[in-house]
Amino acid sequence: MIKFPHSIQLLIEQFSKLPGIxxxxxxxxxxxxxxxxxxxxxxxxxALADINGNITFCSKCFNISEKDxxxxxxxxxxxxxxxxxxxxxxxxxxxxxxxxxxGYYHVLGGILDPLHGMTPDKLKTNELLAKVQENKLSEIIxxxxxxxxxxxxxxxxxxxxxxFKIKITRLARGMPVGADLEYTDEITxxxxxxxxxxx
Amino acid sequence: MIKFPHSIQLLIEQFSKLPGIxxxxxxxxxxxxxxxxxxxxxxxxxALADINGNITFCSKCFNISEKDxxxxxxxxxxxxxxxxxxxxxxxxxxxxxxxxxxGYYHVLGGILDPLHGMTPDKLKTNELLAKVQENKLSEIIxxxxxxxxxxxxxxxxxxxxxxFKIKITRLARGMPVGADLEYTDEITxxxxxxxxxxx
Numbered sequence: 001m002i003k004f005p006h007s008i009q010l011l012i013e014q015f016s017k018l019p020g021i022x023x024x025x026x027x028x029x030x031x032x033x034x035x036x037x038x039x040x041x042x043x044x045x046x047a048l049a050d051i052n053g054n055i056t057f058c059s060k061c062f063n064i065s066e067k068d069x070x071x072x073x074x075x076x077x078x079x080x081x082x083x084x085x086x087x088x089x090x091x092x093x094x095x096x097x098x099x100x101x102x103g104y105y106h107v108l109g110g111i112l113d114p115l116h117g118m119t120p121d122k123l124k125t126n127e128l129l130a131k132v133q134e135n136k137l138s139e140i141i142x143x144x145x146x147x148x149x150x151x152x153x154x155x156x157x158x159x160x161x162x163x164f165k166i167k168i169t170r171l172a173r174g175m176p177v178g179a180d181l182e183y184t185d186e187i188t189x190x191x192x193x194x195x196x197x198x199x
Numbered sequence: 200m201i202k203f204p205h206s207i208q209l210l211i212e213q214f215s216k217l218p219g220i221x222x223x224x225x226x227x228x229x230x231x232x233x234x235x236x237x238x239x240x241x242x243x244x245x246a247l248a249d250i251n252g253n254i255t256f257c258s259k260c261f262n263i264s265e266k267d268x269x270x271x272x273x274x275x276x277x278x279x280x281x282x283x284x285x286x287x288x289x290x291x292x293x294x295x296x297x298x299x300x301x302g303y304y305h306v307l308g309g310i311l312d313p314l315h316g317m318t319p320d321k322l323k324t325n326e327l328l329a330k331v332q333e334n335k336l337s338e339i340i341x342x343x344x345x346x347x348x349x350x351x352x353x354x355x356x357x358x359x360x361x362x363f364k365i366k367i368t369r370l371a372r373g374m375p376v377g378a379d380l381e382y383t384d385e386i387t388x389x390x391x392x393x394x395x396x397x398x
Contacts, residue, residue: 003292005265007246007253014243019231020224029217031289034254034263036216044213045248047206052240054206055233064233066204090230093202 008034062107062124064089072096072105079103081138085128085157087111087150095143103141106131111144112153120156128157132164139167146173207233261306261323263288271295271304278302280337284327284356286310286349294342302340305330310343311352319355327356331363338366345372 003009008030015026033041057063058070065071072078082103086092092105108123132140142157144150158168173191175184184192202208207229214225232240256262257269264270271277281302285291291304307322331339341356343349357367372390374383383391 003296005254005263007249007265008263011246011250014246017235017239017243018228021228025219027289029220030250031287032218034250038251040216041251044216045244045251047210047213048247049244050206051210051229051233052237052244055204064204064207066206088230090226097202 061092061105062109062127063092063105080135082141083131083135083137083139084141084143086143087145087153091143091145101141103139108153111149112156113149125157125160129160132161132166137164137166139169142168142170144170146171260291260304261308261326262291262304279334281340282330282334282336282338283340283342285342286344286352290342290344300340302338307352310348311355312348324356324359328359331360331365336363336365338368341367341369343369345370 004012011033012023012026012030015021015029016023018026021029033044036044054066055064056066056068058065058068058073060069060073063070063072067074079102082101083106084092084095084101084103085106085108086095087108087110089107092107095101095105106124106128108125108128110118110123112118112120112123140161142154144154154170161168172195173188174195175181175188175192179188181189203211210232211222211225211229214220214228215222217225220228232243235243253265254263255265255267257264257267257272259268259272262269262271266273278301281300282305283291283294283300283302284305284307285294286307286309288306291306294300294304305323305327307324307327309317309322311317311319311322339360341353343353353369360367371394372387373394374380374387374391380388
């Protein structure tokens with residue numbers, strides 16, 4: 001039985017290692033890719049090869065970057081008194097895209113999840129403590145997802161950062177834009193109610 | 200505003216060109232890929248680069264292949280009197296994986312869909328007619344999806360192949376394994392009823 005040529009089989013296997021991509025989806029992606037014009041295929045291959053050489057982690061904030069230190073850490077116009085801690089680089093990117101924050105970042109490299117082996121020593125917590133000790137910070141913002149692991153991580157960070165006596169904040173919980181009161185879950189609604197603001 | 204480093208942005212764009220992958224999913228795929236061990240990343244890049252050089256189309260059956268003619272067309276033990284016509288290479292692969300068919304194939308390269316520009320001249324119909332003329336065939340099997348475009352393609356092929364006076368068959372329509380009578384649509388059930396077999 002001949003299924004696919006060897007090199008196609010290999011590529012399907014590679015695609016199915018990506019999250020949410022099963023072998024059938026991988027097959028569909030590869031066959032669609034094969035129909036691309038040759039130049040486009042080469043461009044994809046080049047982009048993938050380039051990423052291996054070009055991408056590193058910033059040794060200051062642990063964000064992915066093409067340079068070390070990254071563009072944010074080497075930007076001297078930012079407010080060095082503000083530090084925002086995120087779990088991953090894409091959380092940092094999401095915050096950057098709001099244009100709301102002008103301080104520096106610290107990417108923890110994950111969240112606490114002891115059941116899946118994510119204990120504090122797997123995260124950049126020592127580097128965080130060193131950074132907090134060295135810099136005169138006025139505020140630390142914990143920007144984690146408001147889910148169980150995110151909450152646990154914030155509780156843990158709050159515990160280890162409390163001795164420094166710096167203001168520690170977290171992102172507001174409430175109703176997202178476009179939400180419907182009727183369909184909002186009770187915890188979100190209760191948070192939105194507790195944190196109501198004068199208009 | 201700094202969103203992502205340039206090379207990551209480029210790779211996200213490449214991934215979002217794949218079917219069913221939007222920019223957000225592409226972002227997730229790329230960030231997951233960045234966490235792979237370096238050797239695995241290089242393997243993916245290599246598999247993608249290799250496919251450009253290694254994959255060609257068989258000049259006989261138009262199946263994707265690493266060799267021309269492909270492994271199936273160069274297999275002399277197959278029955279040259281049987282020809283199975285499929286829309287795409289992955290349909291051919293699906294039939295091959297059943298081990299039911301021992302003849303040769305012809306991959307049409309698509310299905311008739313005039314609204315999306317897929318007219319008969321975009322398909323390998325001339326090559327098909329030449330092949331039918333040259334070979335002494337005893338049966339032509341039309342293996343297309345039983346949907347609207349597939350049915351239209353089969354009607355069209357039946358029309359142009361009829362003058363050769365060769366037996367033309369299509370895949371059986373009926374209930375798939377594991378189906379539930381109650382939830383089977385009327386057309387499938389009516390087909391299954393009409394094509395009932397003695398046991």
